[in-house]
Amino acid sequence: MAVDGLPDPKRHAICRKCMQWFDRTAGDLIWPPVNGLMSFVRVRAGKIADADKLMQFWCTGCQQRQAERNRKSKISAVIAIAVVAVVGAALWYTGTLAEIMRGFSPR
Numbered sequence: 001m002a003v004d005g006l007p008d009p010k011r012h013a014i015c016r017k018c019m020q021w022f023d024r025t026a027g028d029l030i031w032p033p034v035n036g037l038m039s040f041v042r043v044r045a046g047k048i049a050d051a052d053k054l055m056q057f058w059c060t061g062c063q064q065r066q067a068e069r070n071r072k073s074k075i076s077a078v079i080a081i082a083v084v085a086v087v088g089a090a091l092w093y094t095g096t097l098a099e100i101m102r103g104f105s106p107r
Contacts, residue, residue: 017062027059
């Protein structure tokens with residue numbers, strides 16, 4: 001539950017995702033999510049160096065929404081790979097794949 005009124009920085013923390021103040025027990029300090037190469041390097045270096053100051057406070061609601069988003073994107077990736085595999089197998093079985101690949105070869 002977000003804090004109403006003026007927050008006390010000693011008792012409350014600001015969620016880095018939704019930017020609202022919460023009681024410190026309403027969330028956790030977590031490593032920021034990895035979205036690319038630079039954030040991966042930053043988080044990995046922070047974990048190796050035990051740099052706890054890089055950790056961010058996220059409320060429970062934002063953590064749950066992020067986990068749901070990650071789950072949906074992983075399921076979508078698995079479905080996409082399965083579709084590509086099925087189409088590739090169908091093209092290979094019918095012999096169309098070899099004709100397509102011959103079209104890419106230099107003459």
